[in-house]
Every structure is written in C-alpha cells, then in structure tokens.
Amino acid sequence: MNIALLGFGVVGRGVYDLTLDRSDINVKYVVCLEDVQLPGVTVTRNYNEILADESVDTVVEAMGGLHPAWDFVKAAIEAGKNVVTSNKAMACTFYDELLPLVQEKNVLFRCTAAVGGGIGWLSELGRVRRCETVLSVGGIMNGTCNYILDNMTRLGLDYDVALKQAQNLGYAEANPSTDVDGIDTWHKVILSSNVAFGVSLDKQSVPVSGISKIKACDVAAFKAHGYTCKLISTGKRTDSGFSAYVQPTLCPADALEAHIPMNFNLITFExxxxxxxxxxxxxxxxxxxxxxxxxxxxxxxxxxxxxAPCEGSVAARNNEQLRFYVRGASDAWLESVTAEIWDEGIVTAPVAVDEMHAWLKNHPDAFMAAIR
Amino acid sequence: MNIALLGFGVVGRGVYDLTLDRSDINVKYVVCLEDVQLPGVTVTRNYNEILADESVDTVVEAMGGLHPAWDFVKAAIEAGKNVVTSNKAMACTFYDELLPLVQEKNVLFRCTAAVGGGIGWLSELGRVRRCETVLSVGGIMNGTCNYILDNMTRLGLDYDVALKQAQNLGYAEANPSTDVDGIDTWHKVILSSNVAFGVSLDKQSVPVSGISKIKACDVAAFKAHGYTCKLISTGKRTDSGFSAYVQPTLCPADALEAHIPMNFNLITFExxxxxxxxxxxxxxxxxxxxxxxxxxxxxxxxxxxxxAPCEGSVAARNNEQLRFYVRGASDAWLESVTAEIWDEGIVTAPVAVDEMHAWLKNHPDAFMAAIR
Known part of the structure; x- marks a missing residue:
C-alpha cells in the first residue's frame, strides 16, 4: 500500500513514525507546508502530483479543519483512491456527500481515530452492528472538557483557572471554543449515531450546550447534592425515531462517568x-x-x-423529559418550571430536552446541566 | 453456515434464540441430554451423526467443563469442522493441543465469549495485536467476585452473607469455588496473555489467590486506609519475559477499578x-x-x-516487588517483612509476588491482598 500523508502535524508525524518499520504500508508522499526532509518520501505542496500518481492507492488526511481537507479528500475519492482520516469535523459535516461518493467510486473510507483517538470505538461499533441492534451511544467524548471539569471538581478551581491550567499543559487549545462549547463532542456523537443507527442525523436537530459558563459555585452545589458534572453526549433510539444531544450532565457517585479522571474518555453503547x-x-x-x-x-x-451503510436522513427529536440545573438567568418560563433551589441555581421539574436547549439559546450567559 | 450446538443451557439456548432470524447461520443439530423439541432442528445425543454430516461446517460448544467438551471439540476439528466456544476452562487447559490441531486441520477456531462474556475483549485484542505491541492485560474479569466484594464494601457485609446473597440472585453458583478461588479469572488471564503476547503461558507458573478468606474486618481496614479490594488479574511483559498472576488487590479511590459495581468487569490492555x-x-x-x-x-x-499465532511456551516469572496486606496467619518470615499493622492484619515491605504466593500456599487460612 502506497499512501500520501496530508499534513505532518501531531497526527501525520505519528502515522509516519508508526509505519516506518512496516513492509505493508509505504509513505510515498507527504503534503505539508513545512520544509521537512524524509528519506525515500516525496515532500510536496503539489497535490495534483499525488492525484495523478496511480501507484498511490490511499490518502491519509491528517490536516484537520474543513478546507482544504474536504476538497483534498473529495478529489482523492474521485480519483479512485481510498481515504483514512481522523478528522471528525470533516467526516461529520460532509457525511451526506462523503458516503454516497465513496459508494459511487467504489473506494474504501474509514475514520476510526475521529472518535476517541486511540480507542477502537467506531471499529467496535461497526462490529457490534453486524449482529446487534444498537439502542444507544454516548458518554464522555472530549478530554479537554473532562480535564477542566475534573480539576474544578477535585480542586475547587474556578473555570478560568482550570482552563488556563489545561492550556498550559497542552490539553486545551489557545482558542478552546470547539472543545468547551461542545462542538467536538457534537461532531463525535453525530458520527457515532450515524454509524450505530445506519442513518444521517440532521445536524441542526442535535442541540449542544457546553461548559464555558460553569463556575466554582455550581460545582460546589453539585458536590453538596452528591453529583459530579461531566459533558455527556447522547444518541439513542426512541419510540418515534432517534434522539441526540450534548449537554453538561450531573452524574451520581455510582455512575462510572463520575469517576473518569483527567483527559480520559468513556464511550458507551447499549x-x-x-x-x-x-x-x-x-x-x-x-x-x-x-x-x-x-x-x-x-x-x-x-x-x-x-x-455501516446509511439508510437516509432523519431529524433527532428530543422529547425526553429531564430535570435541569440552571444558573445565571431567569424569566417567567424558568420560574414556572422551577422545582428546587440549589444555592445560586435552580432545579427544574422535568422539561423536554429540546425545550430546555431552546430556552438556553435565548439566555447565552446561563449555565445549564441535566440531572441523571 | 450449518451449525451443531453442543449444550442447550444458558449459552446454548441464547445462541439458538439469537440466530433464529438469521439466514446466514442455521442451527441444524442440538446435542443435549434434555428432551427439547425445536422446529427444523435435529435434537440428538448421537454426536457421531454430526461428525459424519458433511453439511455441518461449524460446531458451537456450549456445554462447559473439560469433558466431554474437549473430546467433542477435538473430534470436530479432526473432522475438519470449525469451532466456536465460550468455554474458557477448556480453551485454556488444552491450549497447547488445541492451537496446533486447528492449524494442522486448517479450520477456524474462536472463543471471544470465553473472556468477558459479551465484551468484545479477545476480538479487540486480536485487532490490537495487528499493529501494536501489547505491554499488559488484566483487570476485573469475574463478576461473581466483584459482586461479593462490592456488597461487602458498600454494605459492610461479611463474606458468608455476601456470598449467600450472590447465590440467591444467581450471581454465584451453589459451589462457588471456581469463581471465588480465582480459577475462572486465572483461566481468563492466561488466555488473554496468550493472545496478547503470542505465547502459551505455563499454567503452573501463574499463581492465583482468591477471595474466600476475606472478612468484614479486612474490608473495614481497607476503607480506613482509602482502598477498595478487587480481584485483579495481571499479565505483562517484563525485562526478562512475562509475568502473570491473580490476586485480591487494594485499589486507591482514583483507580477506575475501585468504582466497578455489581457483577461488572473492567478489562484493560496497555x-x-x-x-x-x-x-x-x-x-x-x-x-x-x-x-x-x-x-x-x-x-x-x-x-x-x-x-494470534502461538510462538511457543514460556513460564511466567513474577519477581515484581509489591506490598501485601496479610491477615489470619503468621510466622518468622512474615514478621521479618512486616512494615505496618492495619487493625487485625499486617502490611509487608515490598515482597516478590512469587514469594508471597508461595508463603500463602503454606498458610491456606490466611487472606492476602496486594496493594497498588
């Protein structure tokens, strides 16, 4: 197998290192902007050279981002080449174009590293699907958020301090928005649900809320009530179709999720x-x-x-009634569903997930967490 | 695929149910002593009939025990049939005969359900091995022991009471020895190590100690020192070869193992x-x-x-120095390595695993647990 490696950053360099001693996988090209010298490898910025080289059967996309990653992947598939990527944003965003194109051009496409990094999650999910109806997928899919929340919980830190620590240690990026706003987790749970259920979820029907508004006072209130806050994703079959969402969630002490440390993930299927x-x-x-x-x-x-094959597009409907902790904003509706006061926040009576997320969209300074 | 199902108990009946609607897997025979009627299936006690039927390509062994399970499996392989089993005792005990025979007869053999029940552990381990050096395997592999230890820890029960509860709920057998003495876990870690490292571990070189001597006073002492006791298996590469053992182990609160509830398993590789x-x-x-x-x-x-292929037999050498909690026996050697007193027990200075297990063999009434 002759591969072209697109990108020579964290992942690309890792792939190069891990294939160095393999006789079955040969890195023929590396496409990158940096000026690197690799023995026996053509380092180029001219992607057309690779598309034209018929000896290259497989393109590994390790650039990240949507463009030019998707353009390069699309061109590779159109040229009849197989593709492997770790790019969840691209795989999720262009799912509806990607899968039919892969089928039409009769090439192979995989993206196991896109969800869970080194965890064999998507490949296991593919195995599970062979002889099983998957009822649900989800869990802790973002190490940055877990690292921040774990440090806030264990050390009583405020959000800004915990974020800064995570950035200093390389667990969070300078602009942490994709992680802390839940977008990374959102891509991952949509991709996981698509594989698990053999559908293409309408992305706009999957609500997401992140952790950037959480404060030390929230965490203290959760602790006092026996809960640990985690950013949890959910995708599941319901009586009427599918439900999927991403939200901070309060886990009781007997839930394994409550004990996931540092930047670890815990991804679950039923x-x-x-x-x-x-x-x-x-x-x-x-x-x-x-x-x-x-x-x-x-x-x-x-x-x-x-x-998994994709049998068509569906919209998620999130009618599930959950209790939510909310702090940082109020109005007549929230007051009408308030059931308890927790320190500076309130806890609602059971409210539909979609309804709660719709409210939050109009109150962007509030912090909200579902209660398990 | 036409299969013959050997045994129609818990697992056999389950396989029958799960394949009922499949067009690719047809249960042609069931071998069992019970008088069951199954539409379209020949229920027989005459195994030779199955061996002689060339349309049967695969035998599923779901009888358990060593004999006649192994005799039936061996005869099936010799007759050129593929075999699937969930029988860890058989697969582990006859590993050295089984694998060469499978190779010689050019048939397929798998036993994923033998370790972890429904967890895709051995199949994932097979995947991992494709492009990875496995450094270690192990963890909580026996639900019965975990159920008993979890109830002792959460509720302060004594061993006999927790065992009785587990038996009443069907989590422990009337004769619980295979589970509580660690034999089940021992089979599983040997099988896992064999797959992970591509060897056949000399079983007698893998020491095992179980949980049947644990008392409520031990659990109370562990709690007071911040530990939770679990039955943990270990198989790993060392500088000089391989190490493998099964022993009760005290896990600190920040170890995920400490939080595994009920009859669940947590199986780990590195x-x-x-x-x-x-x-x-x-x-x-x-x-x-x-x-x-x-x-x-x-x-x-x-x-x-x-x-995984098997590249030969090796003996485990367990020179790793660990601290151990011991209660229920003493002698001059134990006194010479005692470093601390914990209530009714003692904690040793670091001692080699093999040395500690050798001592325990001569003091069968003592309870011993390694400290992580």
Missing part, C-alpha cells in the same frame, strides 16, 4: 443482546490517534471499508 | 502506541455471552480465525 458496554482510554494524543489511523490502513488492506 | 485502554460491561449472562458466540460465527463467515 445493545439489545450485548447489554451496556463502555470503552475507556485517552481520547487524543499523537500515538494513540496515529495508532487508529494505522489500524484503519490495516483494515483497508483486508478490504474493510466504512462501518 | 499498548506501546495506543496507551492504556479498558473495556467495561457485564462479563456474563445468557444473551451477552451468546451475542459474542454469534459474533464469532460472523467472523468465521468472513474467514477470520484465532486471534
């Missing part, structure tokens, strides 16, 4: 026969992520492509 | 690139276990056989 199962590990990092890219390349060598 | 990852779920039960048998049948349909 199957009709297999029951509830979880995968636990660090969801990011050069070598774990590159490891799953190499695993995907091994699967390509065996002829294994995408995890 | 890979050179992939890092530390765990799989969590209920390690037993009719449908989870049967589900993984059906997964193995799907793999057979794809031509996927055993998870």
């Amino acid at each position: 199957g009709a026969a297999a029951g509830r199962q979880s995968l636990y590990g660090q969801g990011a990092g050069r070598y774990p992520t590159a490891y799953n890219v190499v695993q995907d390349l091994c699967d390509l060598l065996l002829g294994n492509g995408f995890y | 890979g050179a690139a992939a890092g530390r990852q765990s799989l969590y779920g209920q390690g037993a039960g009719r449908y989870p276990t049967a589900y993984n048998v059906v997964q193995d049948l799907c793999d057979l349909l794809l031509g996927n056989g055993f998870y």
